[in-house]
Structures are given as C-alpha cells and as structure tokens.
Amino acid sequence: MRVFVIAGEASGDKLGAALMAGLRQLRPDVSFDGVGGPLMQAQGLVSRFAMDELSVMGLAEILPKYRALKARIRQMADAVLDTRPDVLITIDSPDFCLRVARRVKAHSNIRTVHYVAPTVWAWRPGRAAKMARHIDHVLALFPFEPPYMQAAGMDCDFVGHPVVSDPVASPDAAAAIGEGTVVLVLPGSRKGEVGRLADRFGEAVGLIAASVQDARFVIPTTGGVHDLVREKVADWPVPVTVLPPGSADKAAWFKRADVALAASGTVSLELAANGTPMVIAYDMAPLSRVIISRMLRIDTVTLVNLVSDTRVVPEFIGKACQPGPIADAVLDVLAHPDAQNAAMALTMARLGQGGEAPGLRAARAVLARME
Numbered sequence: 001m002r003v004f005v006i007a008g009e010a011s012g013d014k015l016g017a018a019l020m021a022g023l024r025q026l027r028p029d030v031s032f033d034g035v036g037g038p039l040m041q042a043q044g045l046v047s048r049f050a051m052d053e054l055s056v057m058g059l060a061e062i063l064p065k066y067r068a069l070k071a072r073i074r075q076m077a078d079a080v081l082d083t084r085p086d087v088l089i090t091i092d093s094p095d096f097c098l099r100v101a102r103r104v105k106a107h108s109n110i111r112t113v114h115y116v117a118p119t120v121w122a123w124r125p126g127r128a129a130k131m132a133r134h135i136d137h138v139l140a141l142f143p144f145e146p147p148y149m150q151a152a153g154m155d156c157d158f159v160g161h162p163v164v165s166d167p168v169a170s171p172d173a174a175a176a177i178g179e180g181t182v183v184l185v186l187p188g189s190r191k192g193e194v195g196r197l198a199d200r201f202g203e204a205v206g207l208i209a210a211s212v213q214d215a216r217f218v219i220p221t222t223g224g225v226h227d228l229v230r231e232k233v234a235d236w237p238v239p240v241t242v243l244p245p246g247s248a249d250k251a252a253w254f255k256r257a258d259v260a261l262a263a264s265g266t267v268s269l270e271l272a273a274n275g276t277p278m279v280i281a282y283d284m285a286p287l288s289r290v291i292i293s294r295m296l297r298i299d300t301v302t303l304v305n306l307v308s309d310t311r312v313v314p315e316f317i318g319k320a321c322q323p324g325p326i327a328d329a330v331l332d333v334l335a336h337p338d339a340q341n342a343a344m345a346l347t348m349a350r351l352g353q354g355g356e357a358p359g360l361r362a363a364r365a366v367l368a369r370m371e
Contacts, residue, residue, distance in 0.1 A: 018359025
C-alpha cells in the first residue's frame with residue numbers, strides 16, 4: 001500500500017506521525033511519500049522538502065511568498081499524479097493542502113483524505129461544499145463535526161483528538177511544586193496575542209493577588225514569544241515565574257495549577273486534560289473583531305464548552321476582555337470549580353480518552369473507507 005501524505009506545520013506533523021504509526025501497525029506493507037516534519041520522518045517518511053518551508057507560509061506571509069507557494073502546490077500535485085499512490089492524505093494547512101488535492105482531483109480519481117475538518121460549525125459554512133469537490137473523506141477531531149462534512153457530500157469519521165494521548169504529569173511531580181494557589185497565565189502563543197492581552201492579563205493578575213494572598217503566577221512560553229512575555233511581565237504588579245520554551249517543568253505546572261487564565265484556543269483542551277479549571281479571555285484587532293463577530297455562528301468559542309455542550313467556562317471576548325470582570329471570574333472559579341471539573345471530564349471522554357489512540361483510529365478509518 002502506497003500513501004502520499006502532506007503536513008505543513010508542527011501540529012500536522014504530530015497528527016501525521018501518529019497516523020503513519022497506525023497504518024504501519026495495520027498494514028505492514030505500507031510505504032510513505034510526501035512532506036512532513038521530524039516526527040513523520042521518524043516514522044519512515046523521506047520528506048521531499050523541509051516542512052518548515054510551508055510552516056513559514058502562514059496567512060500573514062502568503063502574499064509575499066505567493067509564487068513560491070504556488071510552485072510547491074504544483075510540485076506536490078505533479079508528484080502525486082506521477083507516483084499514483086493508493087491514497088493522498090493531507091493534514092490541516094488548508095491553504096496549501098486543499099489546493100494540492102484540487103489539482104490532483106482535476107486530473108485523476110486518486111482517493112483524497114483530509115485530516116482535520118474545517119471549523120464550518122463556527123464560521124464560513126460554505127467551505128465544506130467547496131472542499132467536497134476534491135476531498136473524498138475527512139478525519140475529524142471533534143465528535144460534532146461529521147454531520148457537517150457528510151451533509152456536504154464527504155465521508156467523515158470522528159477519530160479522536162490528539163490531546164487525549166498527550167502525557168500529563170504524575171501527581172507526585174505536581175505535588176513537588178509545593179504549597180500555594182497556583183494560577184497559570186497563558187496570554188497566547190503569537191506575538192500579536194501577547195501584545196494585545198498581556199497588559200490586561202497583568203491588571204487582572206494584580207486584582208487576583210490582592211484577594212488571594214498565597215497566589216503564585218506562572219507563564220509557560222513558546223520560542224516565538226518568550227522574550228516579549230518577559231518584557232511585558234516586568235511591568236506587572238506581582239512577581240511571575242516565566243517558564244522558558246521546552247521547560248521540563250511545564251507539565252507539572254499544568255497539572256498542579258488551581259486555575260488558569262488563558263487566551264482562547266486549543267490550550268483549553270490541554271487544561272481540561274490536566275483537570276485545570278479556566279477562564280478564557282481574548283481580543284483581536286478592531287477590524288477583525290467586527291468582521292469575525294458578524295461571521296460567527298456559535299455563542300461560545302471555548303472548546304470545552306462546545307464539546308461538553310455546556311457553558312460553564314467563563315469567557316471574555318472582544319470588548320468584554322476587561323481586567324476587572326476577568327479577575328472576578330477567576331476568583332469565582334477558584335471558589336466553585338465543581339461544574340468545570342465535570343465538564344472537563346465529559347470533554348475528555350467525548351474526545352476519546354480511555355479508548356483507542358487517535359492515530360490508530362484514524363488509520364482504521366482510512367483503510368475501512370478505502371475498502
């Protein structure tokens with residue numbers, strides 16, 4: 001069995017590696033071609049070029065690198081058409097991957113699978129119908145996504161979210177952090193997010209510290225924002241522990257934390273996996289705020305709320321992202337965590353915790369639909 005697989009960023013590399021391991025377990029004769037990062041290469045892929053080249057081509061960089069991106073799209077589509085694999089699997093990165101699939105389908109009947117459904121349940125529902133023109137099968141991370149894809153004419157299987165397979169710290173490692181009320185502060189993984197949120201988060205932290213005398217504040221960082229975070233917290237009214245990128249202590253702090261104040265995003269699922277109650281706050285550029293607020297089709301952006309079908313995680317989005325109400329919500333969650341504890345447990349169960357690993361489930365789905 002020959003599989004052509006394409007991933008364009010680190011999260012896709014992680015998904016792809018798990019899927020490849022699952023396929024190898026179920027079909028020992030499988031061979032791989034395509035583009036991926038170090039995790040996929042460890043599973044036997046010889047990447048046709050460095051995946052980082054695609055990772056750089058995010059939305060902000062597309063225009064100046066448009067020609068290079070188009071050339072890589074043509075190169076990948078031609079490679080698929082030349083090698084005629086049994087299936088083309090594209091992973092997330094829709095701006096690149098779906099364009100490759102479209103060119104492949106225009107000139108062949110090669111089966112196409114896309115891993116990670118577009119968030120049509122949140123905004124731009126028309127994307128599903130456009131995607132169905134050149135994608136046969138979708139592997140979904142969330143249990144509520146298949147009906148949207150199926151309605152557009154594609155096969156779709158919920159295969160579980162990778163967060164359920166991520167390791168968490170042991171109770172002993174968490175306990176080693178020591179006493180005090182631990183507040184995890186997560187102002188985002190992009191410079192724009194940190195720039196917009198850090199000052200407001202800092203004010204909220206000061207208000208929390210005034211009410212919780214033993215509070216300890218910790219910020220894990222990624223490589224792209226570490227220096228900016230350190231610069232911002234220097235002006236905060238209380239001391240903050242800033243963890244460097246790749247810190248071995250990060251998992252223990254996530255497990256130990258009593259509450260988290262976090263920017264909106266998939267980090268809410270990482271917090272849920274660790275059983276850490278949370279408050280979500282987020283803001284964006286004024287024009288983006290207006291446009292997105294008009295396009296949203298959901299009443300909450302927090303994934304724990306959506307998956308658990310509850311609204312127990314407080315969120316402060318756009319104009320509501322203000323230090324006073326945020327601090328009040330954090331204090332309330334600290335005092336009354338039970339509702340969130342139940343919602344987080346339900347979220348993890350619905351995402352596949354305790355069942356077969358998502359990569360293996362994804363591999364089974366790919367093979368079953370091919371048959």
